[in-house]
Structure formats: structure tokens, C-alpha cells
Amino acid sequence: MGKTLYEKIWDRHVVVQQQAQPDIIYIDLHLIHEVTSPQAFDGLRLANRKVRRPDRTLATMDHSIPTTDRHLPFEDKIAEQQVEALRQNCKDFGIELFDLFSARQGIVHIIAPELGLTQPGQTIVCGDSHTATHGAFGTLAFGIGTSEVEHVLATQTLKQYKSKTMAINFNGKLPIGVTAKDLILALIGKYGHDFATGYVLEYRGEAIRDLTMEERMTVCNMSIEIGARAGLIAPDATTFDYLKGKEYVPQGQEWEAVLEDWQLLQSDEDADFDRAVEFDCSEIEPQVTWGTNPGLVVGINSKVPGPSEVAEEKRQMIESALAYMDLEPGTAITDIAVNTVFIGSCTNGRIQDLREAAKVVAGYRVASGIRALVVPGSQSVKQQAEEEGLAEIFMDAGFEWREAGCSMCLGMNPDIAKPGDRVASTSNRNFEGRQGRDSKSHLVSPSMAAAAAIKGHFVDVRNWPIKVGEGV
Amino acid sequence: MEAFKTHTGIVAPLDRANIDTDAIIPKQFLKRIKRSGYGQFLFYDWRFDKNEHENPDFLLNREPYRNATVLLTRDNFGCGSSREHAPWAIDDFGFRAVIAPSFADIFYNNCFKNGILPIQLPAEDVQQLFEKASVPGYQLTVNLEKNFIADGQGYEKDFEVDDYRRNMLLNGLDEISATIQYDAEITDFEKNHKIHYSL
Ligand code: SF4
Secondary structure (H helix, E strand, C coil): CCCCHHHHHHHHHEEECCCCCCEEEECCEEEECCCCCHHHHHHHHHCCCCCCCHHHEEEECCCCCCCCCCCCCCCCHHHHHHHHHHHHHHHHHCCEEECCCCCCCECHHHHHHHHCCCCCCCEEEECCHHHHHHHHHCCEEEECCHHHHHHHHHHCEEEECCCEEEEEEEECCCCCCCCHHHHHHHHHHHHCCCCCCCEEEEEECHHHHCCCHHHHHHHHHHHHHHCCCEEECCCCHHHHHHHCCCCCCCCHHHHHHHHHHHCCCCCCCCCCCCEEEEEECCCCCCEEECCCCCCCEEECCCECCCHHHCCHHHHHHHHHHHHHHCCCCCCEHHHCECCEEEECHHHHCCHHHHHHHHHHHCCCCCCCCCEEEECCCEHHHHHHHHHCCHHHHHHHHCCEECCCCCHHHCCCCCCCCCCCCEEEECCCCCCCCCCCCCCEEEECCHHHHHHHHHHCECCCHHHCCCCCCCCC | CCCCCEEEEEEEECCCCCCEHHHHCCHHHCCCCCCCCCHHHCCHHHHECCCCCECCCCHHHCCCHHHCCEEECCCCECECCCCCHHHHHHHHHCCCEEEECCECHHHHHHHHCCCCEEEECCHHHHHHHHHHCCCCCCEEEEECCCCEEECCCCCEEECCCCHHHHHHHHHCCCHHHHHHCCHHHHHHHHHHCCCCCCC
16 A cells, blocks of 8 residues: 655654654754753753754744844843853754854744755654644654753654644635635634644645645644644645755755655555545635634634534633633624734745735835734845835835744744734734733734734735735 | 652642643743743743732632642643643642643643653543532542552542553653664664755
8 A cells, every 4th residue: 555745754764663662763854942942951961962963953043032133132131041041052062053143043944944954855843833834845844842852952863653644635726815824724713723633734635736835834834723743745846946956955966866756755646544634725715813722713704703603512612712802702803903913923924925915015004003013034034025125115114124033923022912912913823822911813814914904903805905016 | 750650639620621831831931941940830821910919719829729739621731832841830830640631742742751641531531520620629549550540439540541651651761861772773774864964
């Protein structure tokens, strides 16, 4: 019988296999950042261990750093300590660090793909649950805890059980004006945010093949929000075109050789998935979450649902979500007013995201009373956006234009939503307090967030009068 | 790591599904670079009001639950971020075991690395335990050597746990030391394994 893509990658990385124990699998690239690594380095020191492969380890700073002035001292002393600890650890253990003022600094899941470090068939781990982003390249990538970070630092391997596999077949084409973010939110909305616990997903079908690499990353990024360990998309011409010529990607003859190898990274026709799901894309609308997990989501032209519309066991969850979000059942989504807009994060902080948002913003002004931020996912995205004139469009409209980092996606740095703030956010989690205590998050695509910033409430961006090219 | 063999303690019934790691330990406490001392921040936004005063209604602020060591909760516990600060906080507060109908993957795995036993039971059993634990001070014994929980008043229930992880916990084993014994195998693997760049 044939093998799934997941099994093929797994098999290429098994170092040791034993009865009744997890396999020891090899890790090709280990990404680290300031928040989940200090205790791992402490552990190494205590046990007198070295980093086995500093040349397979890359560090950056993204989670707790300011996105305004980064010269020390930081306003936040504890964050400063964390940044200093990472510097020291990288120095002591010989690890490459893209530091605050590096042109390559950025959110860990944005910089590895843009440098060509993320390649098909690899295993990539990081002490961060959105590591699944890299799965867009046909790369087995998943988040790990700090104990496992230490394990990888010490051994360049992990002890892992194989996950179950699930095929997600997206059928039909995405309607015009509907984005990759809407696609993944709609999927989570249909099945619930713990649906795929214990599985590795493979996203397939026409709608996936039509996506750009950046859009595929948005889809894979949110795999954890449906409970999955990882999400994969088989590499194809789109993947290879994206990678060709990137800094860490082989060139010339070697490129031909790797290409041949990468083309093998497909699930076989007769491969058996533990489960398969068919999802029709043709009816998806732009999505807006209304609750406190990413599965509590509806189309822009819907209303906030009520407890009576759901199964009995879900009622309590819906009631507490409505109470936290301060929403009445039956409220039209388009009637929900926001006072904060955040465009950025590893879900939607890439150049294509900023282009889509800028297209909506061009020629308009942010509605009065709204605080709107654009935080590029990396310094290179930032620079490109400035060269393309996107930064100017945002600033002219009244958005703040920031340095790269995670920022208000989790509010570990000073970019925190205040109690009571209602945020249209392009990030990936709307948990209670995620963006700031007692703040309310609505997850949307970049163009939907941009439109909400201009109007002050959610609107169907498919009807947006674009002013670009009209002499603005 | 502390070994886990058998443990008896007060059950805290936290009746809520989908408790995520942001709720278990909010991000402002993730900036610390040490592994200990997170118990004071466990469920911070629920335990404390905006002025950092204890919220008297919250379960863990009431007697006898301040001294609870077995956490009973609902579906999908520990979803969200991979932060190991979540099990660190649960452990540091004093919990040794967490019982729920289901757990999120990364959190479940992280528990075993920190001497906490996550016990997955069918929803009906969890419901039954919630009813029993509505009596304050209700205690359970968690026996990992024989894989059962019991309350000393006639209730007893077996649970399942993967042998490898069970063994790690029973003996307080360090996984890194175990893997390092395969150093030669790892080196051999590296000789034939192709990665197209190095940093
Ligand atoms: S942008 Fe948000 S989700 Fe992504 S790595 Fe940063 S904090 Fe995590």
C-alpha cells in the first residue's frame, strides 16, 4: 500500500525505532526565540551539555520585543532580561541569532520561509505552537514544549509517537474576494477547534493548489487552532517557484537534484489516511469570529448565534463566550463596532497580506477613535512594503507603522489591547484575554481588518469600492 | 524530575471546557527566565481582579481548594500555545494530577515531562466525578503503579496511560539522558542524511 506524505517524511527521519516506545526522529531545523528557550539552556548548563548541532539551530527575537524603539533600555525590564538571556545563550552555545537590529529579524515562522530555510521534506520544530506554518512547503513542522526544546538542543532529535493522519479535501474554488484566512476559519468553524486533536492534516484539493505560498502558510499556520499537531501541503510548482533563488536554497545542478527529490513528496494515490474530510469551498464568505475560540466564527452576512441554536453540550460554552464578548445573540456581524485594528502576526504578516490590506486602505482614512496598527512580520517584509509604497498608504490613512514582531497577536510587549477594547485582528487566537485582559478579539483576514478600520465596524469587503488606480 | 507513584489529595472541580494555556498562565508571566515560581500566576485573570485582589468566588481561592492537588476539568484542557509555563504553573501550585475527558496534544505531552499525570476518562466518568467532587474536600487517590483512581468510599475506576510515558513518570526518568545513549546511532544517521544548508 502507498504512503502518505506525512509517512514519507517521517520515514526519512527515523533514527531509532523500538517496540512500545516512541521513535527517535531527527530534526533538520530547530528555531528558537526568547520566550520558550531560556529554561532549556539552563537545563543544558545544569547537566553540562552542549548544543549538538548549532548549525541546525536558528534564533530570533519576536514575542516580547517592542515594535517601536528598540534601543535599550526597554520600558519592560523583564522583557529586556529575556532578550539579554537569549543573546548570552546564543553566544555561549554558538547559535546564530537574528538580533533586534538585524535586517533578517522577524517572527520566527515568517523569516525561515523567506530565507529559504524551510524546505520540502524537512522536519522543523520550535517552542511555539504555530510552527505548523512551515507545513505549507511539505515540511513536517510542529510546536514543542521547553523540555523538548532542551531535548532537541542536546540531541538534535525528538522522541515522538507517530500521529494519525487526516486528509482535508477542499473541493471547488474559493469565491472571489474570499481569502485563505476565510478558508481555514470556515473549516475550524464547521468542525470545532478541537476536532483534529492527535492528527497531522494534509490539506488537498483544487482550492489549495490555487493558493500562493503565502496563502498556504496562512492555512497551515492555523492547523493548531483545529487541534492538529501539524498541517501539510504537498509541494508543487508553486512551492518550487517560490523557493528558487532563495538564499539557503541550492542553486544550479544541485537545484535540479533537490527538485527531483522534492517531487517525490506526495501522498501516493493509494495511501490510506486514518480519516478524510470533504469541504466545499464554493459557499465560503469572508469570516469573522464572534466568540472566544477560533471555531466560533460565522460569515460576514450572518448574525451572532444564540445558545438555543447549538447542541445542548455546547450551550454553556456559547453563553460564556457571549458574556465575555459582550454580544447579544442575533446581532448582525456588520453591526459590531471595533475600536482597535491589528494587522500582522505569523498568520497574516507577510507581504501579500499587507498588499491586500493596503488595496482596501488606499485613499481612505481610519475612522475616528480607532487605533490601527500594521506590524510587518519581518524586517524584510517591512522593507519591501516601504519600497512598494504600502507603508505610506497605511500611514497616510492613519495607521501606525511598526517594527517587526508578534506585537498585539499576544500582547507580551507594550502593544496590548486595553480592557474593553474590541479588536479586529488578523492573528490566530481570540481566547479570553489573549490580546490583553478583558479585551475582545475578532479574527478576520487582512482586507476585512483594513475595511473595519476605515468604517469602524465590520463590512463585507467584497463590496468595497477600491480607490487604487483612480488617481489617489 | 519527581517520580509519580501514588498520590492522594483534594479534588478541585473546575467546571469549564476548553481551558487554554493563555488562561492557565497569561502571557505577562512568560517573560521570566526561570522554571519555578509560576504557581502564584496560575489562572491569574480568574483568580485576581484588575486591582490584583483575590476574587473570592473563584474556586481555588476558597477552602479547602487552596490545598487541592487533583484538578478535575472538562474537554480539551490545555489547548492553545505550547508554553510549558502552563504545566509549570499547575505543578508549582501543587497539583499532581489533572483529570479531563480530553487534553490538547502539546499540553498532554508537556505534563509528563514535569511529573504531572494527565488522566483521560470518558465524559460520563468525568461527569460522575464532578458530582462527587461537589462535596468540598472530596479526595481521590491516584495510583499510577496500578492505573486506577479511588476515593476510599467505594468508588474505583481504572484509567489508561501509554506504557512508555507511565514508566518515565513512575521512575522520574530524564528523557534526554535516555536519548543520549543513542549517540552513535544519531551520528550514523547524520552521515547519510541530506540537508541542503547549514547555518
Ligand atoms: S505572531 Fe502570534 S501566533 Fe505567531 S509566533 Fe508570534 S505570538 Fe505566536
